[in-house]
Amino acid sequence: MKNDRKKVVVSEFIDASAVESLKQHFDVHANASLVDQHDTLRGLLADADALIVRNRTRVTQALLDAAPKLIAVGRLGVGLDNIDLAACAQRGVQVLPATGANARAVAEYAIAAALMLLRGAYLSSASVAAGEWPRTALSNGREAAGSTLAVIGFGGIGQLVAQLARSLGMRVAGYDPQQPASAACWKETGAQCMTFEEALRAADVVSVHVPLVESTRNLLGAAQLSMLKPHAVVINTSRGGVIDERALADALKHGRLGGAALDVFADEPLKAGSPLAGAPNLVLTPHIAGLTVQSNERVSTLVAARVTQALLEGERDSQRREGVST
Numbered sequence: 001m002k003n004d005r006k007k008v009v010v011s012e013f014i015d016a017s018a019v020e021s022l023k024q025h026f027d028v029h030a031n032a033s034l035v036d037q038h039d040t041l042r043g044l045l046a047d048a049d050a051l052i053v054r055n056r057t058r059v060t061q062a063l064l065d066a067a068p069k070l071i072a073v074g075r076l077g078v079g080l081d082n083i084d085l086a087a088c089a090q091r092g093v094q095v096l097p098a099t100g101a102n103a104r105a106v107a108e109y110a111i112a113a114a115l116m117l118l119r120g121a122y123l124s125s126a127s128v129a130a131g132e133w134p135r136t137a138l139s140n141g142r143e144a145a146g147s148t149l150a151v152i153g154f155g156g157i158g159q160l161v162a163q164l165a166r167s168l169g170m171r172v173a174g175y176d177p178q179q180p181a182s183a184a185c186w187k188e189t190g191a192q193c194m195t196f197e198e199a200l201r202a203a204d205v206v207s208v209h210v211p212l213v214e215s216t217r218n219l220l221g222a223a224q225l226s227m228l229k230p231h232a233v234v235i236n237t238s239r240g241g242v243i244d245e246r247a248l249a250d251a252l253k254h255g256r257l258g259g260a261a262l263d264v265f266a267d268e269p270l271k272a273g274s275p276l277a278g279a280p281n282l283v284l285t286p287h288i289a290g291l292t293v294q295s296n297e298r299v300s301t302l303v304a305a306r307v308t309q310a311l312l313e314g315e316r317d318s319q320r321r322e323g324v325s326t
Contacts, residue, residue, distance in 0.1 A: 006311050009044045011035045014076060015300035022304050026050075027310065042066040049267040051309045052076060055287065056268075058102065059083040064091055072096055072310040074170035077179075077290060079214045079239060091215040096182075096306040100156055102290035106209075106237050107160040109289035111168070113261035114149065114205045115122035117233035117281065118142040120259065140229065142204065145169030151191065152219070153210035154179045161207055162189040175199040200227040205235065212239035222247035231258040233281075237289040240265035245276055251280040263289040 011029035020030045026049075035056045045051060045067035052074035053059060059073055063068065063224075073083060075097040088095050091309050116122045119141035121175055133288060144220045149165045151158045153325055154176035162172045172191040179185060181193045200206065210216045219246040220234065228234070234257065236243050251257040260279035264276075268287060276282060 006140050007052045008048040009048045009305065010052040011041055011057045015297045018304035022308065025308055049311055050074065050114060052303060052307060055079060055082050055213045057082065061087040071314050073160040073308050074307040076303050077102065079211060080116045081239060094310050095098060096303060096310060097309050098302045101298040102295040102301045103157045103160050105295035107164055108156050110207045110235050111164045112235055113283060115144055117259040117261060118144060118147065118178050147204040148173060148202050149205045149207060150199040152206060152208045154185060157207060159185050159189050162191045166190050171197040182288035187266045197227060200224060203228060203232050205233050208236045208238050208242055211243055212241045216242045218244045218306050225251045225257060228257060230256055233259040233260045237263045249275040249279045252282055263287055
C-alpha cells in the first residue's frame with residue numbers, strides 16, 4: 001500500500017512533545033546524532049519533504065541537492081548562518097526559524113553574566129574551599145544599578161535585555177544601524193540610541209546581539225575593545241565570529257578589560273589551544289544561552305507548528321492544482 005504521508009527529518013535534538021505533534025501528520029525520523037552521520041542524513045533526505053535543524057547542521061547547496069523534494073527547513077533557533085538562504089530561495093524551500101521563542105532565555109543569560117562579572121566574586125569557590133580568604137581582593141565589585149549597559153544589536157533579544165537591565169536600575173545605551181533614532185523601541189525600552197563608538201565608550205557592560213554577516217565579522221576587534229573602560233565586561237550570546245577572540249584574550253590577560261562571558265565561538269566546539277585558554281575573568285559556555293527546559297519546548301513547538309503549516313498548505317495547493325488540471 002502506498003504511503004502518501006509526507007516525511008520530516010530532524011537532525012538535532014528537539015522536544016519530544018514536538019515530535020509527537022509532527023507524527024500526527026507525517027512520517028518523522030528524529031535522531032539528534034544525524035548531524036554527525038552525514039551519509040545517513042543524506043539518505044534520509046532523498047525523499048524528505050522537510051528538514052528540521054539547530055545550528056550544527058549545515059544546510060548547503062550540496063545538502064539541498066540530496067533532498068529534491070524538500071519544501072521547508074525548520075530552524076530550532078534564530079541564527080541562520082548555517083543555512084544557505086540563497087540556495088533555499090532558488091529552490092523554493094521555505095526557511096522557518098523560531099523567532100522570539102528563546103529570547104527570554106538568552107536575555108536572562110546575558111543579565112546573569114553581567115551581574116556575575118560586574119561583582120567579580122563568583123569564580124572564587126576553589127580558593128575559598130582550599131582555606132584561602134580573598135575577602136579584600138573580592139570587595140571591589142560593581143553593582144548593576146547605576147552602571148551603563150551597551151546593547152549592540154537592538155532587535156527583539158536586545159530590547160528584552162534592555163528592559164531587564166532597566167528593571168535593575170541600569171542605564172542602557174543601544175546601537176543598531178537598522179533602528180533609526182526615531183524608532184519606537186528606544187522610547188519603549190528607555191534606552192538611548194547611540195553610535196557604535198559612543199555606546200562602547202559609555203559602557204560598563206557590553207552585550208552583543210547581532211547576526212554574523214560580513215559587516216559584523218570581528219565587529220569587536222582590538223581597536224573597539226580599546227575604547228572600553230578597563231573595568232568593562234563583554235558578553236556575547238550571538239555568534240562567535242563577531243568578536244576577535246585573540247584580541248579579547250589579549251585584553252583580558254593584560255588587564256585592559258574587566259571580564260567576559262562567551263557562549264559562542266568562531267569555531268565550535270572551541271578547539272584546544274585557543275587563545276582564550278587561561279584568560280582571567282572569563283566565563284565560557286557551549287552555545288547554551290538560548291537553551292532551557294522552557295525555551296526548548298517553546299522553540300520545538302513553534303518550529304513543529306510552522307513546518308506542519310508549510311507542508312499541509314503545500315499539500316492543499318498541490319491538490320488544488322491537480323483539481324484544476326483534471
